[in-house]
Amino acid sequence: MTEWKKIELSKVHRLFYPQVPVVVTVEFDGRIAGMPAIWCTPLSFNPPLVGVAVAPEHQTFKMLVDAKTFVINWLEFKYAKEVAQLGEISARGHPNKLAYVGLGTMKGSNTSQPLIEQASANVECRLTQKCDFGTHKLVIGEVLSASAADSFDEYWDFARYNPILYAGTSDQKKKSWIFRSIRGEETIIPHKDEN
Numbered sequence: 001m002t003e004w005k006k007i008e009l010s011k012v013h014r015l016f017y018p019q020v021p022v023v024v025t026v027e028f029d030g031r032i033a034g035m036p037a038i039w040c041t042p043l044s045f046n047p048p049l050v051g052v053a054v055a056p057e058h059q060t061f062k063m064l065v066d067a068k069t070f071v072i073n074w075l076e077f078k079y080a081k082e083v084a085q086l087g088e089i090s091a092r093g094h095p096n097k098l099a100y101v102g103l104g105t106m107k108g109s110n111t112s113q114p115l116i117e118q119a120s121a122n123v124e125c126r127l128t129q130k131c132d133f134g135t136h137k138l139v140i141g142e143v144l145s146a147s148a149a150d151s152f153d154e155y156w157d158f159a160r161y162n163p164i165l166y167a168g169t170s171d172q173k174k175k176s177w178i179f180r181s182i183r184g185e186e187t188i189i190p191h192k193d194e195n
Contacts, residue, residue: 013039018165018180021083022074024052025098025105025114026060028067032105032114033060033091034098036083038166039136040072048143050125053136059091061137068127069111070141073119077162077181079103084177084189110144120161121148158182 007015025034039053050072054061064070075083085101094100104117108124115122125141151160162185167178170188177189 014168018167020074020163021166022052022072023083023086023116023119024054024060024064025071025073025116026064026067026069027112027114028063030095031063031091032096032098033063034073034086034103034114034116035060035091036087036166037072043140049128050123050141050143052139052141053133054139055135056137060097061139063091064127064139065130067113069113069144070125070127070139071108071111071113071115072123072125072141073116074121075116075119075164077164077179077183077185077187079118080164080177080179080187081189083164084179087177088192108145115147120163121146121152123147 019038021036021038022040023034024037035058037052037054041051043049043051052072082101082103086097089097089100091097098105098114098116105114106117108115111124113124123146124144126144127139128142129140131138151157162181162183165180165182167180170176170178175191180186
């Protein structure tokens with residue numbers, strides 16, 4: 001029999017890592033925002049629904065609620081630095097947060113929301129509801145359209161697609177993002193808000 005050790009309840013979410021982070025993007029009132037989201041999942045086949053857990057204090061969340069539409073984007077490991085930067089800066093101080101970190105956008109065909117040009121896949125969603133769950137709100141979107149690079153055909157071809165794997169944050173010396181890839185690559189990106 002396996003011997004188990006107790007896990008602090010405040011760290012239970014780490015049992016689910018690594019996770020493939022997505023970048024949620026939205027445009028509202030002439031401003032473009034985007035933020036990494038670690039907790040994202042399909043919820044229903046019919047209608048096609050997805051859920052993203054978002055901290056409600058984020059400006060991107062507020063813009064998403066006002067816009068009532070949003071996009072979920074998947075990026076490859078080579079964009080881990082840009083994904084971390086999106087998590088470090090607020091949309092309050094940047095009219096186009098995606099351009100600020102070096103990511104290009106184009107308008108979605110179903111929502112006119114920003115699709116990240118460098119993304120390997122994206123889904124355009126219409127906000128159907130938001131539910132309170134402690135520290136986060138679950139944003140539920142009905143998928144209006146989905147697109148992917150040719151590295152996806154029914155399933156991902158991991159010989160061609162190298163997703164970001166979010167492994168958590170380091171608490172040693174300086175808090176940092178820890179990203180890994182399925183090919184054994186690792187990058188540790190320090191949080192900017194620490195000294």
